[in-house]
Amino acid sequence: MTLSRRDFLKLGALVTASAVLSSCAPVYRRLAGDLPTVPWAPLTASDFLALNRLTFGPRVEERARFTEIGLQNYIEEQLAFDSINDFDCELLLNPFKTLNMDANELEGISNQLFDGYDRDKAPNELRQATLIRQLYSKRQLYEVIVEFWSDHFNIFMEKGNCFYLKTVDDREVIRKHAMGNFRDLVWASAHSPAMLTYLDNQANEKSHPNENYARELMELHTLSVNGGYSQQDVMELARCLTGWTVKEHFWLGDFAFKEELHDQGVKNVLGRTIQPSGQSEAEQVIEQLVTHPSTAHFIATKLTRRFIADEPPQQVVEKAAQTFLDTNGDIQSVLRVILLDGLPLAQPKYKRPANFALSALRALNAETDGAAINEHLLRMGQSYFNHPTPDGYPDHSEAWQGNLMPRWQFAFELIRNEMKNTKHNLNALLDVVPTDSLQADVDAVASLLLGAPLERFTRDELIDSVSKAGATPEETLQIIAASLIASPAFQWR
Amino acid sequence: MLQTLPVLHQIPNKSWMPRLAFVPRNSAPRGDTLVVIFLRGAADVLNMVVPHGEDAYYRLRPSLGVPRPDDSKRKKEERALDLDGFFGFHPSMSALTDAWISQQLAIIHACGAPDESRSHFKAMELMERGVDDERGPASGWIGRHLATLDTGNSSPLRAVGMGTRPQRSLSGSVPVSALRSITDFHLGGDARALQQMRAALSTVYEGDVMGQDTLSIMDTLQQLDPVNYQSKVAYPDSEFGLALKQTAMLIKAEVGLEVSAIDVGGWDTHFAQGSVNGQMPNLMKDLADGMAAFHADMQEYMSQLTIVTMSEFGRRASENGSLGTDHGHGSMMMVMGGHVDGDKVHGQWPGLGEGQLVGPGDLAVTTDYRDVLSEILTKRLNNPAIDSIFSNYQTKPVNVLSG
Secondary structure: OOOOHHHHHHHHHHHHHHHHHHHOHHHHHHHOOOOOOOOOOOOOHHHHHHHHHHOOOOOHHHHHHHHHHHHHHHHHHHHOHHHOOOHHHHHHHOOOHHHHOOHHHHHHHHOOOOOOOOOOHHHHHHHHHHHHHHHHOOOHHHHHHHHHHHHHOOOOOOOOOHHHHHHHHHHHHHHHHOOOEHHHHHHHHHOOHHHHHHOOHHHOEOOEOOOHHHHHHHHHHOOOOOOOOOHHHHHHHHHHOOOEEEOOOOOOOOEEEOHHHOOOOOEEEOOEEEOOOOOHHHHHHHHHHHOOHHHHHHHHHHHHHHHOOOOOOHHHHHHHHHHHHHOOOEHHHHHHHHHHHHHHHOOOOEOOHHHHHHHHHHHOOOEEOOHHHHHHHHHHOOOOOOOOOOOOOOOOHHHHOOOOHHHHHHHHHHHOOOOOOEEOOHHHHHOOOOOOOHHHHHHHHHHHHHOOOOOHHHHHHHHHHHHHOOOOHHHHHHHHHHHHHHOHHHHEO | OHHHOOOHHHOOOOOOOOHHHHOOOEEOOOOOEEEEEEEOOOOOHHHOEEOOOOHHHHHHOOOOOOOOOOOOOOOHHHOOEEOOOOOEEOHHHHHHHHHHHOOOEEEEEEEEOOOOOOOHHHHHHHHHHOOOOOOOOOOOHHHHHHHHEEOOOOOOOOEEEEOOOOOHHHOOOOOOEEEOOHHHOOOOOOHHHHHHHHHHHHHHOOOOHHHHHHHHHHHHHHHHOHHHOOOOOOOOOOHHHHHHHHHHHHHHHOOOOOEEEEEEOOOOOOOOOOOOOOHHHHHHHHHHHHHHHHHHHOHHHHHHEEEEEEEOOOEEOOOOOOOOOOEOOOEEEEEEEOOEOOOEEEOOOOOOOOOOOEOOOEOOOOEEHHHHHHHHHHHHOOOOOHHHHOOOOOOOOOOOEOO
C-alpha cells in the first residue's frame, strides 16, 4: 500500500491529536473537574434549569458553586468572564496552532502549492477547539454566547475559502466581540473575509451588483425579514457594498476595498441619501442598521428565545430591546436583563445536538480530545460550522425533535466507553456516593443527569426491566445511565 | 413513566401542533406514495427548463444562457434539449428524457407562491406551511394532509423526512420520522447489552409516541436487511441519490410509506453558477440522474407513485456581474408518475420581455404551487380536504394529472 504525502500528513495529525490526550491526561482530568469528595445534592427544578441555560450542562463543581453563591451572583460571575481563570482550557488548546494564525499563514498551510500543506488542518482544529472550549472552559456563559453569535453570523466552512478564513472570523469577529458591543460585532463581521466570501460579496461589482450579502445583512444580521426594508433597499445597499472584497495577491485573505469596482453613484438606503464616498457608504448604512429599533427587537427576541423559551415572553423581549437601544447595543447589559428577568419565566427547550452531547459529557466529567464527538454531532445534524444556509442552526425545539436514534447511539457508546479517546468518569464519581444499594446508585446517577432522583416507582420499574433483560447489578447501573441520557427528560434543558 | 420527572413534567403543550386533531378526518384507501423533492436555495429554473424560443432570455443572459437546440455554433452536448419547440431541458438533465418520452413527466413553468419577500427563509417557511402569510396555521401542508386523511395506516413510517430532521412541511399532529440512513438506524453493541438497552429505552419512553415509534422503526428496519439491498439501477453517489434509493427500498418493503420528503440543497447560486458546466449544472445532473434512476428502479410501481419537485422561488431573469443570479420570483415544478399528463409543459408562460417581468426583473408567477399540490392530493392521494390543507386559498385546476 502506498501512502501519499497527504495521507501521511493526515495520519500525523491524528497521532498528534491522540498524543495530546495522553500527554495532557492530567490536565483533562483536572479540567473534567476535580472529582467531588462529597455527593452532589439534588437541585430544585428551577435551579437546574437555570444552570442548564447558563452552561452547556452543569458539572458537579458548577452545581456546588451555584448553590453557594446563588443565581444572581452566578450570573454576574459568568458575565465578568474575563476575570475567570481559564488557564487549564487554554493549555489544552495550545497544540492547535492554526487558531492564532492570520489568513495569509492559514492559506499557506492549506495551499497545495506549498510544502507541508494540509487542507483539513484548519477546519479540523477549529471544530475540535470549539468542542474543547464548550466542554472545558470555565467561562461557560461566554461560550454559550459565542455559540449564539456563531449561529447568528453563520458561515458554512465548506464554501470556497471559508474552510480557512472562518478561523479568523471565529477569533476576530465572534470571540472578540461576543460579550462586547453589537455594533462592533456587525462592523467586524461586515469586514470579515470569511463572511464576504460566504455571501458572495467578494464578487459584488459596479457592473452588476451581487445582492447576497446586502440582503442577509439586513434580513438575518440586523433588521430581520419584516424589519422595514424593501427589495429596493437591498439593491441600493448592494451598490454601497460594491468593491468590498478579499485580497487575492501577495498577502492573501485580508479585507480589501477596491475603488475601481465600486459604484460611484448616489444611493438611497432606508430613506437616506448616501453621497458617493467609497468604503464609508456601506459603513454609514451599518451604523444606521445597528441602532435601528427593528434590530434591537430582533436581537432581543433571538437572545430571549435562546436562553428563555421558544416563544419568548414579550415583556422580557421589550425590556431587553429597550436596554439594547439605551446602551447602544451593549451585549452584557442586554443579557443581564434577559437572564435576571427571563429565567424565572423559562420554558423547557429541546437540547440541540451539541448541547445534548456536551451536557452528558460534562455531567459525567468525561475526558476527551473531542474528535470522536464531532463525528457524532455530524450524525445528529449539528457539526460545527457546517450549516449551509446563512440562518444558522435552528433554535426552535421543534426543529430538533425528529431523530432520536443518533442520540441513543451516542448515549450507548458513551457509557460503554466505545468512543475514541473518550472516557467518562461515572464510576469515579460514584465512589463518593454511599453505595448501600443499587437504588441509591440509580438515584445518584439520576440526580447527576436530571438534577433530581427519579420517582421511586419509575426508578424501580427501570431497574426491574433491565434486570429482567438479564443484566448483572453492575450492568444494570451502566444501562440505566445510558438510558437516562437517552431518555426524554435528558433531551430537554 | 418518566412523565413524572422534574424536568419533563414542565414540557408545555406543543403549541406548534395544529388543532386539526379535532377536525373530522376523511377516511379513504391509500393512494399513491408521494415523493416531495424540495430544491433548497431557490433554483434557477430558467436554466433548467430553458425558454429557448424567447429572444429576451438570451439578451438577459449573454453568458449564462443555455444555447438553443439548433445553435450550430455550439457542440451538440452543450445545447438545450428541445421539449416542445419553445422550452428545452438543460443538457445536464438529459437523463430525464426517458421519463419525458414515456409521458410520465410533466413540467409546470412560471409557478410559485405569492410571497415577494425574496427571502429564502420566509419563502420556504410559508411554502412548507402552504400559507400566504405568517397568520396561517403553523403546521405543514403534508402534516395537514396526514392529519385530515385516515388511511387506516398506523405505520411509524407513514411519512418520512429523509435527513437528520423532518421537513417543516411534515409537521403536524401525526408523528413523522426522520431517516438519514437506514443502515445507520440501529444501536451498536453486543446482542446482550443491546437487549438490556432496548428494555431500558422501552421503559423510559413508555407513553412517548416518538420514542415508541423509533423503537418500532428500529425493529422493522432490522428485518429489512438494508445493507444487502440490491437495486438493478445505479443511483447517483450523493445524499440525494441515497435518499431516493432508501425511499425505493421502503416502498418495495411495504412498510406503510405514504409520503417521503427529500431535500436537495445548494441552489442559491449568486456566484459563478455555470452555464453548461459548473456548479449549477452539477446540481441539475444530480437531480436528473437521481430522478431517472428512481423512475427506472420503480417502473413496476409507477402507477402508484407521484413525485413532485419544488423550490421556494426562482431567480432574477438577468444574470448578475459575478455570473450568477440574484433572488427572483417565478419558479417551476416537475411532476413525475404513472398518471401524469406528461410530455408537456403546462402553465401559462408570461414571457421575459419588457413589461412582462415583475419586480426588479423577475419571471412572473402564473400558476400557484398550491394548485399543483392540491391536484396531487385530491386526484392521487384521495384526500378531499383541500380546504383544510390550503385554508383561505381557492385552488384552480392545472390538469397536470389524469384522475
